Structure formats: structure tokens, C-alpha cells
Amino acid sequence: MTDARAAATAEARPPKARERLRVLVAKPGLDGHDRGAKVVASALRDAGMEVVYTGLHQTPERIVEAALQEDVDVVALSILSGAHMTIFPRVLELLRAEGADDVLVTGGGIIDRDDMAKLREMGIGRLFGPGTSTRDIVDYLNEWKRTGRR
Amino acid sequence: MAPEEAEEDRVEPTTSNPSRARTSAEGRESPGAARAPDGGPPGDLGAAAAAPPRPGSGAAGDGDRTGDDALRRARAGWREAAAATPQRPVAFSTISGLEVEPVYGPDDVGIDVLRDLGFPGAYPFTRGPYASMYRSRLWTMRQFAGFGSAADTNARYRFLLEHGQTGLSVAFDMPTLMGYDSDHELAEGEVGICGVAVSSLQDMERLFEQIPLDRVSTSMTINGPAVVLLAFYLAVAERQGVAFDRLRGTLQTDILKEYIAQKEWIFPPAPHLRIIVDMMRFCSERMPLWHPISVSGYHIREAGSTAAQELAFTLANGFTYVEEAVRAGLHVDDFAPRLSFFFNAHNEFFEEIAKYRAARRIWARHMRERYGARDERSLRLRFHTQTAGVSLTEQQPENNIVRVALQALAAVLGGTQSLHTNSMDETIALPSEKAVKIALRTQQILAYETGTANVIDPLAGSWYVESLTNRLEREAEEYFARIEEMGGVVAGIEGGFFQREIARAAYRYQQEVERRERIVVGVNDFVEEDERLEIPILRISPEVERRQRERLADLRAWRDNAAVESALARLRDAVRGTGPILEPVLEAARTYATLGEIVDVMRAEFGGWREPAGF
Numbered sequence: 001m002t003d004a005r006a007a008a009t010a011e012a013r014p015p016k017a018r019e020r021l022r023v024l025v026a027k028p029g030l031d032g033h034d035r036g037a038k039v040v041a042s043a044l045r046d047a048g049m050e051v052v053y054t055g056l057h058q059t060p061e062r063i064v065e066a067a068l069q070e071d072v073d074v075v076a077l078s079i080l081s082g083a084h085m086t087i088f089p090r091v092l093e094l095l096r097a098e099g100a101d102d103v104l105v106t107g108g109g110i111i112d113r114d115d116m117a118k119l120r121e122m123g124i125g126r127l128f129g130p131g132t133s134t135r136d137i138v139d140y141l142n143e144w145k146r147t148g149r150r
Numbered sequence: 151m152a153p154e155e156a157e158e159d160r161v162e163p164t165t166s167n168p169s170r171a172r173t174s175a176e177g178r179e180s181p182g183a184a185r186a187p188d189g190g191p192p193g194d195l196g197a198a199a200a201a202p203p204r205p206g207s208g209a210a211g212d213g214d215r216t217g218d219d220a221l222r223r224a225r226a227g228w229r230e231a232a233a234a235t236p237q238r239p240v241a242f243s244t245i246s247g248l249e250v251e252p253v254y255g256p257d258d259v260g261i262d263v264l265r266d267l268g269f270p271g272a273y274p275f276t277r278g279p280y281a282s283m284y285r286s287r288l289w290t291m292r293q294f295a296g297f298g299s300a301a302d303t304n305a306r307y308r309f310l311l312e313h314g315q316t317g318l319s320v321a322f323d324m325p326t327l328m329g330y331d332s333d334h335e336l337a338e339g340e341v342g343i344c345g346v347a348v349s350s351l352q353d354m355e356r357l358f359e360q361i362p363l364d365r366v367s368t369s370m371t372i373n374g375p376a377v378v379l380l381a382f383y384l385a386v387a388e389r390q391g392v393a394f395d396r397l398r399g400t401l402q403t404d405i406l407k408e409y410i411a412q413k414e415w416i417f418p419p420a421p422h423l424r425i426i427v428d429m430m431r432f433c434s435e436r437m438p439l440w441h442p443i444s445v446s447g448y449h450i451r452e453a454g455s456t457a458a459q460e461l462a463f464t465l466a467n468g469f470t471y472v473e474e475a476v477r478a479g480l481h482v483d484d485f486a487p488r489l490s491f492f493f494n495a496h497n498e499f500f501e502e503i504a505k506y507r508a509a510r511r512i513w514a515r516h517m518r519e520r521y522g523a524r525d526e527r528s529l530r531l532r533f534h535t536q537t538a539g540v541s542l543t544e545q546q547p548e549n550n551i552v553r554v555a556l557q558a559l560a561a562v563l564g565g566t567q568s569l570h571t572n573s574m575d576e577t578i579a580l581p582s583e584k585a586v587k588i589a590l591r592t593q594q595i596l597a598y599e600t601g602t603a604n605v606i607d608p609l610a611g612s613w614y615v616e617s618l619t620n621r622l623e624r625e626a627e628e629y630f631a632r633i634e635e636m637g638g639v640v641a642g643i644e645g646g647f648f649q650r651e652i653a654r655a656a657y658r659y660q661q662e663v664e665r666r667e668r669i670v671v672g673v674n675d676f677v678e679e680d681e682r683l684e685i686p687i688l689r690i691s692p693e694v695e696r697r698q699r700e701r702l703a704d705l706r707a708w709r710d711n712a713a714v715e716s717a718l719a720r721l722r723d724a725v726r727g728t729g730p731i732l733e734p735v736l737e738a739a740r741t742y743a744t745l746g747e748i749v750d751v752m753r754a755e756f757g758g759w760r761e762p763a764g765f
Contacts, residue, residue: 033412043660053764081324
């Protein structure tokens with residue numbers, strides 16, 4: 001899969017030199033609350049990013065497959081069901097197993113602050129809770145890109 | 151009728167707002183705005199003015215609106231005075247985007263009191279489904295609850311009953327809502343988290359332990375696998391020795407709004423509708439006190455719709471169930487009296503009240519004129535309300551208590567039959583016991599301290615509220631026409647129409663908040679930096695999932711697996727045929743076949759469903 005990814009990347013433009021960020025917005029798990037995911041997807045698109053939305057009820061495996069296939073820079077997960085402590089680490093782990101360490105895993109939903117801190121320690125990017133302005137999300141992603149994706 | 155036509159006769163430049171030009175969409179109310187349910191044209195202002203006054207027409211009726219020079223002069227004087235005064239630089243529109251006038255007067259609304267309002271308990275039921283409303287019985291205070299294991303939730307129910315709650319409302323966890331057992335791989339991390347896990351009759355027995363089912367009314371928020379959970383409930387009743395005809399409660403069962411908004415479906419629309427009609431059949435025969443469907447706008451609104459969309463899409467779904475049942479050979483008056491509704495109570499106070507009033511009037515008119523219902527009970531729209539979860543803020547969560555109180559007041563003034571008030575901490579986690587108690591107390595304060603329960607439909611005759619009621623009815627009628635044009639609700643779902651309309655409205659709202667055209671206290675204004683959370687959080691231990699898996703493993707070992715297999719085989723035959731489904735599901739439930747096993751039999755025959763993805 002790593003080879004396939006390298007090939008796909010070589011065919012397209014190399015991701016780092018790309019003008020526009022490519023973001024996969026994904027709804028993992030059984031949770032069907034997609035208002036936030038769609039609002040964020042629209043806002044990122046309007047901010048000039050290329051956005052792919054997975055639709056609902058995705059497994060971590062399918063999300064990672066889509067991330068590699070679409071050669072995205074960012075995977076943004078929306079979880080409101082409380083399953084975040086299971087799903088975020090799983091997606092990160094699967095991406096790492098595919099050698100895609102450079103993909104930022106971020107997201108939001110109903111995630112309390114203690115859990116956010118724990119997830120950040122594991123290597124997940126910033127997480128956004130209720131009341132977030134989509135501008136903060138856009139700024140965060142642009143900043144991440146500008147500062148060399150760290 | 152096309153929407154543009156409906157708007158044409160409402161352009162009324164002479165009454166335009168002093169500060170802004172009025173758009174055609176919010177022109178003066180026409181007396182015939184409440185369009186004939188057959189889809190005929192709304193009576194226009196000119197025609198109504200020329201017509202002789204109707205007998206029995208009220209103070210705001212047609213006759214008073216012509217030639218009242220004193221009134222016109224007074225209004226012109228006001229307009230001048232208002233125009234000379236600077237105004238706050240904000241949009242004067244409802245949260246749904248309806249522009250509103252600075253003041254309403256008798257010439258802003260045309261109502262015929264008997265035709266459009268009537269009295270409580272009488273056609274068209276605008277003022278309430280019952281003659282005496284809260285004077286006979288207060289609304290049912292029904293707090294939606296469920297978390298962890300069935301035993302955990304059972305303890306919460308008994309706590310709520312002890313504190314004066316009068317009905318139960320079951321929240322199931324995600325795997326249960328989607329028809330998976332707790333030990334399914336897709337259930338990992340989700341068991342008992344946002345509701346209670348119920349995988350078999352055994353869990354249902356624990357859930358209602360020491361709660362006699364003939365003494366409570368139980369609402370269950372379950373849709374995709376509703377038939378299975380109903381069967382579990384019936385089997386518990388059998389074990390408690392309670393006859394089916396004494397069971398009171400509601401099953402949500404509204405799959406159409408799942409495709410539209412909440413997105414928890416299992417099968418494609420057609421088989422789901424077949425199962426729903428079968429449940430309606432069973433309930434009309436065996437469960438006279440039970441509501442087999444709660445047609446729900448709540449989730450449509452939470453997903454981001456406007457008030458008018460919530461109203462229109464919900465009623466369109468309701469009409470679709472009626473049409474399906476009639477097509478299957480049921481008589482409308484045999485099942486329609488048991489249909490119930492479920493609406494949101496959002497922040498825009500008067501618009502919400504108008505929405506409930508419009509819903510009752512539209513339902514009554516359509517049921518009588520379009521579907522030929524004759525039983526009065528078929529015409530009465532009765533509804534449950536939940537305050538808007540989406541309006542709550544994570545920031546300064548105590549403020550949510552106030553939001554909820556105001557939303558609950560709107561629901562009560564709108565004549566709700568039951569009410570759930572959200573807890574202040576629900577944007578963060580499941581409600582803690584303290585938070586849920588405050589939410590319940592909020593209802594009790596409304597009921598016992600404010601006097602709002604003493605007078606029925608107290609806002610009737612308010613020029614503003616009547617005008618909003620007419621406008622919402624008209625917007626709903628316009629949506630009905632569009633939906634019919636696209637081939638009905640199911641065709642609209644398949645084409646992604648509803649999903650797009652809602653996503654668009656949600657994005658528009660979000661942009662308004664971000665531009666600070668709409669202020670959300672604590673979020674985009676009056677913000678407290680470095681705010682610390684000071685309310686306790688209810689956490690669900692991962693132990694719940696582990697124990698639930700163990701219990702299921704035990705169950706699969708001790709039950710009579712041969713009996714399970716043969717019951718599932720009979721269910722498979724029933725599903726392949728065209729006959730009843732509920733009875734074979736009940737038979738399987740009695741053998742302790744699990745939710746997942748029963749749903750799998752159906753899924754194998756019916757297949758799954760993917761929505762057209764997009765944003």
C-alpha cells in the first residue's frame with residue numbers, strides 16, 4: 001500500500017508543493033449527526049481547500065483507504081457519539097501503518113477537554129468543540145501548512 | 151401551484167417597513183392565506199375585500215380592514231415616527247431568516263376566527279387538540295434518558311419517577327439504534343455511550359424491572375429496528391402479566407426523517423415503510439392506547455433546517471405514512487387517531503409558537519379534505535416537544551438553563567402534550583443527575599408557578615403570532631407542492647432534496663453567526679476567556695461494554711438455540727412473503743433471539759441503503 005501511495009503521489013503533484021490543501025472530511029462510526037461535518041466541509045471549500053466528504057457510517061479502515069486513495073493532507077473526523085477515544089487512535093494507527101505519518105488527523109464533535117488533551121498527546125491534531133468558528137478551523141489548517149505541517 | 155404564484159398576490163408596497171423595503175415573501179397576510187387543502191389558490195386580498203363579511207368572522211376579520219381611515223392615519227403616523235429613529239444595525243429576521251415587521255396591527259393579518267382558529271378541541275384545532283387542555287391535565291413531563299447498561303438506566307428511571315416525572319422516554323445507544331448487538335464489531339467503543347444498550351429481551355426485562363408497564367407511559371426513540379424493540383417491550387409486558395391493550399406509549403418509528411436528517415436507517419425506504427405499515431396494522435388491532443409512530447421534526451431542525459422546513463418536511467412525512475397505510479388497505483380513521491408528532495422548541499420564541507399552531511391547522515385540513523378522515527381524533531395533531539439541543543452552548547453552560555426555560559415556555563404556549571427539557575450539560579456529555587433534575591424542575595416551575603397552564607392558547611389573536619402562523623402555513627404549502635412535483639417524499643430523499651435544503655440552511659446560519667449577524671451569548675459575544683468547566687460530567691466506563699458482551703455470550707449459551715433458529719426461520723419466510731412481520735418478530739423475541747440476529751434476517755432480504763453523499 002505504501003508503494004501504491006508513492007506511485008499515486010508521483011503521478012499527481014507532490015503533496016508538499018501543492019497550492020491547495022486537500023482535506024478528507026469523514027463521519028466514522030454509527031453516528032449520523034452530519035450537520036457539523038457538512039458545515040465544516042462547506043467552510044473549508046469556501047476557504048479554497050479541496051474537500052472530499054466520505055458520507056456516513058465509515059469504518060476507520062475505509063477512511064484510511066479513502067485518505068490514501070485521495071492523497072489528502074488532512075483527515076478531519078466528526079464524532080458526536082462518544083466513540084472518539086476508540087476511533088481517533090485507530091485512524092492514526094492505520095495511517096501510520098501505511099506510512100502516511102505526514103497526514104494530519106484532526107476533527108471535532110462532542111469531546112470533552114480531558115479527552116482532547118489525551119488525544120493530542122497521542123498525536124492527534126487540534127480538536128474543535130461546539131461553538132467553534134469555522135474560521136478557527138481554516139486558520140488552524142493554514143497555519144499547519146505554513147509552518148511545515150507540524 | 152408554483153411558489154412564485156403564491157407570492158404574487160402578497161406584494162403590498164404600501165405597508166412597507168419604514169427602514170427597509172419589504173420583500174414579496176413577507177407581504178401582508180391575505181385572509182385566504184390558509185390555502186384550501188386541495189391545493190387551490192389562496193384567496194387574495196382584493197377578492198376578500200370585495201366579498202361580503204363572513205358570518206361569525208371576528209374582530210380582525212375582513213370587514214374591519216377596509217376604509218378604516220383613522221387606523222391608516224395612525225399607522226402612517228407611527229411609520230413616520232419610527233423612520234425618524236435610528237435603529238440597531240442588525241437584521242430584523244427570525245433565526246430561520248423570516249424578516250419581521252417592527253410592529254403588527256389588525257391590517258397585517260387576515261383571519262376568519264371560525265374558519266382559521268376555532269376553539270380548542272374543535273376544527274381546525276389551531277388552538278389546541280383538546281377542549282380543556284392543561285386545565286384537565288398538564289403536559290406529560292418526559293425526560294429522555296438512557297445510558298450504560300439496562301440496570302444503570304433502570305436506576306435513573308426510578309430516580310425520575312420518584313421525583314415526579316410522569317412518563318418514561320428511552321434513549322438507546324448507537325449500536326441498538328442501528329440494529330447491532332453490543333458484541334458486533336461495529337459496536338466497539340459505542341456500547342452504552344449515548345444511550346442504553348438493549349440487545350435482547352433480557353436487557354429489556356432489566357430496563358423495566360420493578361416498573362409496572364400498565365402504570366407508566368413509555369416513549370422509545372427507535373426507528374430502524376423499531377419493530378424489534380416493540381416486540382421486546384410486548385414480551386416484557388407478557389412476562390409482567392400486562393395485556394397489550396393496556397400499554398401506553400410511543401414508538402418513534404419515523405424512518406423518513408432518518409433519511410432526511412438523523413441518518414440512522416437500516417434498509418432502503420420501501421421495506422422500512424412496509425414494516426411500519428405492518429406495525430400500524432398491529433397497533434390498530436391490538437394496542438389501542440399506543441402510538442406506533444411519532445412523526446418527528448425535531449431531528450430535521452437539529453440538522454439545521456428552518457422552522458418552516460421542520461414544519462413542512464415533518465407533515466409531508468406524516469402524509470406519506472397515511473398514504474402508505476391507506477394503500478395497504480387500512481382505513482384512515484382506524485390508524486390516524488394514533489399518529490403523533492414530535493417538534494423542536496428553538497430559540498425564536500414567537501415563531502415556534504406559530505409553528506405548533508400552524509402544524510395543527512395544516513394537519514386537520516389535509517386529513518379532512520385530502521384523506522377523507524371523519525373521526526375527529528384523526529384530525530387532531532398531538533405532539534411531544536423537546537427543547538433544541540443544538541441551541542445549547544458548551545461555553546458558560548449554566549446559561550443553557552435559561553435558554554431551555556424560554557424554549558419550554560414556547561412549547562407550553564404552543565400547546566404541547568409532552569415535553570422534554572434539555573439539561574445544561576448536554577453539549578459536553580450525557581446529563582448528570584443534578585443537571586437533569588434542574589431541567590425537570592424547570593417544567594414544574596412553568597406548570598405550577600407561572601400561570602401559563604391556566605389559559606388555553608393565550609397568544610391567539612396576537613396580530614404578530616397569527617401573521618406568523620399564516621406565513622408558516624403558506625411556506626409549508628409551498629414545500630408540499632414542490633415535494634409533490636418531484637414525485638413525493640421518497641423521491642425527494644433519493645434525490646437528496648431534503649438533505650440539501652437542510653445543509654444549506656445550516657451553513658447559512660453558521661455564516662451569520664460567524665459574521666456576528668446573530669449573537670450567541672458566550673460564543674461570539676460576551677465571551678469569557680479561560681473559562682473553566684465547573685459542572686460534573688457523567689462518564690460511561692468501558693466496563694459497561696465488556697460486561698454487556700459477557701452477558702450476551704452467556705445468553706447465547708443458556709437460551710434454547712433450536713427454538714431461536716426455528717423462530718428466525720419463520721421470520722425469514724414472513725419477510726419473503728407479504729404478510730405480517732410483527733408477530734414473527736415477537737415470536738423470535740420470546741426465544742431470546744437478539745436484536746442483531748433478527749435484524750440480520752431482515753437485512754439479508756431487504757439489503758442496506760447508502761445516501762447520495764454531498765455537502
